[in-house]
Amino acid sequence: MDEEEGERIQSIDVTGYGGGDGGSASFRLDVTANTSMPDVDPAEHGTVRGEPFFLVYLDAATENDSRFTYVEGALVERSPELSHESSGRYTLTVPQGAFEENGAEPGEHELLVLLMDQDKDWDDIYGMQTVTVEYQPDE
Template identity: 35%
Template sequence: MNAQRLTALALIVAVLMAGCSSIGSLTGGGDQSPTPTAEPVETTTTEPVETTEPVETTEPTQVVKTAPGASTPSQPETWTKPEPPRDPENKLGDRINGAEFINKENGSDGNGYTDFDVQVNANTSMENVDPTPDVDGEPYFTVEINDKLVTRQDAYFRENGTFTLNVHPDALDQFDAGTLSVRVTLYDVDHEFDDRYDEWTGTIEYSG
């Protein structure tokens, strides 16, 4: 009987030990719980908005073409007789719109003028007027008094230009007092013959 009880007790102890071992294996490793993995956060980037500065617009600039050698004239201290036109040929047309006497100085006796200039309004645009090759013209004006050349002056290219033609006081000394016949002519320089494009005539009283 004692042997049977010991055997039974040993079995009970063995069963209990086996149960404790199973419980330990189930709860072993401590109370740590797995750390949840964070879901990846989706990020979006915003492209920068390109801004443009307002473009300032300007009015087109009119380009005025200048004939070779043309410049703003100045009154020289002394007068020399100008170079005459070279064997002029007529290409007359409506180029000179009008002219008038300006910068007039009255004579001491009140009759006539001792000095004056001529202001002329004309079309001096001469693009591609020379035939071979197509070359721009070189316009110039002359002023003749009583058929004597007193002024030669280069001109700018203008379709409707106003030009002041200087008459030097020394050039007037060769004339007697009285009525002077004044002729303004528009020319173009050419290789052999200068071309005469238009002319204007007027009269003025000269006091001498």
């Protein structure tokens, strides 16, 4: 991920729903990001226009080497392909079931949001940001 490209996620607003004891069971993430990718792919891949989308991971760990960023964690949301906007606003949802399926205990959890470009060989990361949520499941 290029440092300049890493700033494409401009903000993430979190709204929690349901739950109790000061936490929420489900979360809506309103993401503002630059998803304009007019010339990011090599022409030999068919088109130079990128295919942006978001991934959301629960309690993920990342590792960088000289060429790649590796993500290890539970994928809990993948958006459809996004429109190309210099400052677009997109909504992602992480339901209670995503926490339950991954054995999440009540308490503080980190959601990692990645702005991606779909590619033939491997998808490229164009933005990365984390938010912390207080998960409290509905009984």
